[in-house]
Amino acid sequence: MRSYTIIAPAKINLYLEIISDRPDGYHELAMILQSIALADEINLRSISSEKIQLNCNHPQVPTNESNLAYKAAALMARQFPEALTKYGGVEITINKHIPVAAGLAGGSTNAAAVLMGIDLLWGLGLTKSELEELGATLGSDVPFCVAGGTVIATGRGDQLSSLTGLDNIYIVLAKYRSLEVSTAWAYKTYRQEFSSSYLRETENLSARAAAVHSREIVKAILNKNSIEIAKKLHNDLERVVLPAYPQVLKLRELFATQEGVLGTMMSGSGPAVFALLESKQQAEAVKLKMRDAIPDEDLELFVSRTITHGIQVRSST
Numbered sequence: 001m002r003s004y005t006i007i008a009p010a011k012i013n014l015y016l017e018i019i020s021d022r023p024d025g026y027h028e029l030a031m032i033l034q035s036i037a038l039a040d041e042i043n044l045r046s047i048s049s050e051k052i053q054l055n056c057n058h059p060q061v062p063t064n065e066s067n068l069a070y071k072a073a074a075l076m077a078r079q080f081p082e083a084l085t086k087y088g089g090v091e092i093t094i095n096k097h098i099p100v101a102a103g104l105a106g107g108s109t110n111a112a113a114v115l116m117g118i119d120l121l122w123g124l125g126l127t128k129s130e131l132e133e134l135g136a137t138l139g140s141d142v143p144f145c146v147a148g149g150t151v152i153a154t155g156r157g158d159q160l161s162s163l164t165g166l167d168n169i170y171i172v173l174a175k176y177r178s179l180e181v182s183t184a185w186a187y188k189t190y191r192q193e194f195s196s197s198y199l200r201e202t203e204n205l206s207a208r209a210a211a212v213h214s215r216e217i218v219k220a221i222l223n224k225n226s227i228e229i230a231k232k233l234h235n236d237l238e239r240v241v242l243p244a245y246p247q248v249l250k251l252r253e254l255f256a257t258q259e260g261v262l263g264t265m266m267s268g269s270g271p272a273v274f275a276l277l278e279s280k281q282q283a284e285a286v287k288l289k290m291r292d293a294i295p296d297e298d299l300e301l302f303v304s305r306t307i308t309h310g311i312q313v314r315s316s317t
């Protein structure tokens with residue numbers, strides 16, 4: 001039986017602007033998404049029965065049909081029933097390193113890894129854009145996780161345009177293990193509190209304003225200027241999450257006072273907060289300072305870095 005071990009990286013949002021709400025309940029966005037080295041390891045193995053089996057070492061992650069990786073395998077089985085009959089089902093084992101429900105796209109990157117892994121297991125030869133299209137039916141962040149690197153994402157986050165990748169900008173990530181923020185809640189609350197500021201009737205004007213705003217960070221990314229990138233970090237969802245979660249605000253404030261921190265921001269719908277730094281040494285020092293300031297064991301701290309690629313196959317048998 002064949003098997004693949006796949007490395008599925010997390011993401012951070014360097015930029016997230018909510019442009020307008022949409023009739024389908026989603027929001028029109030302008031985002032810049034960035035892959036980071038912190039990653040889950042996914043093993044995919046063909047099994048003789050036409051089933052999907054899932055194991056995960058993390059207590060907060062479901063192992064039933066609600067797991068996004070399971071949903072990705074079920075989607076492939078529905079789309080390619082002949083391949084399922086020919087090659088059999090799949091056993092998925094997720095070794096979790098990415099904090100769960102953090103705004104780091106943990107579930108989405110697992111789903112993208114399963115789409116790509118089953119494509120390999122079944123020899124389907126799907127293109128990246130076909131995999132992105134399948135991924136969009138599972139969640140807004142899945143197409144980005146298929147693409148990886150540094151990407152401008154518009155629409156509901158699924159229309160992608162890749163930028164030259166940003167390599168080795170160091171990151172410290174902070175997340176309270178027991179704190180979860182619902183993405184749906186964050187968007188709904190934003191819509192309720194700030195919808196009058198969208199200029200709904202003049203959406204094009206609002207979209208143009210966003211384009212001008214995000215253009216500055218895109219320019220800094222193209223110049224690989226980490227100081228300018230850090231100055232232009234932006235996330236509209238902070239406007240609802242920070243007031244509702246004082247612990248997250250505290251992390252944000254504490255990061256901002258640390259020596260060497262170029263900029264700090266919440267990732268996606270949170271509650272993970274990241275800080276950008278020039279070097280690994282500085283990042284390790286900031287991690288230690290944060291640990292000293294908040295000795296609470298519930299706080300998880302990671303040093304990571306930006307990478308220019310997405311999902312990668314580590315090994316196959």
Ligand SMILES: C[C@@](CO)(OP(=O)(O)O)[C@H](O)COP(=O)(O)OP(=O)(O)OC[C@H]1O[C@@H](n2ccc(N)nc2=O)[C@H](O)[C@@H]1O
Pocket residue numbers: 013016025026027028029031102103104105106108138139140141142155156157183184185187188267268269270
């Ligand atoms: C906020 C972001 C930023 O990258 O990521 P996370 O914080 O979840 O990692 C994304 O927009 C989230 O992407 P993802 O987590 O895939 O969201 P989905 O499953 O598609 O949607 C979850 C819910 O969020 C809301 N949603 C999502 C995307 C969007 N453009 N508008 C929305 O209003 C909808 O209420 C939807 O039901």
Ligand SMILES: Nc1ncnc2c1ncn2[C@@H]1O[C@H](COP(=O)(O)OP(=O)(O)O)[C@@H](O)[C@H]1O
Pocket residue numbers: 060061062066067068069094099100101102103104105106107108110111183268269270
């Ligand atoms: N493969 C998976 N990995 C992590 N969480 C998952 C997975 N599948 C389903 N979930 C559920 O999805 C929710 C969001 O988790 P996650 O994808 O890590 O966060 P986010 O969307 O904020 O990046 C969690 O409540 C978790 O239980």
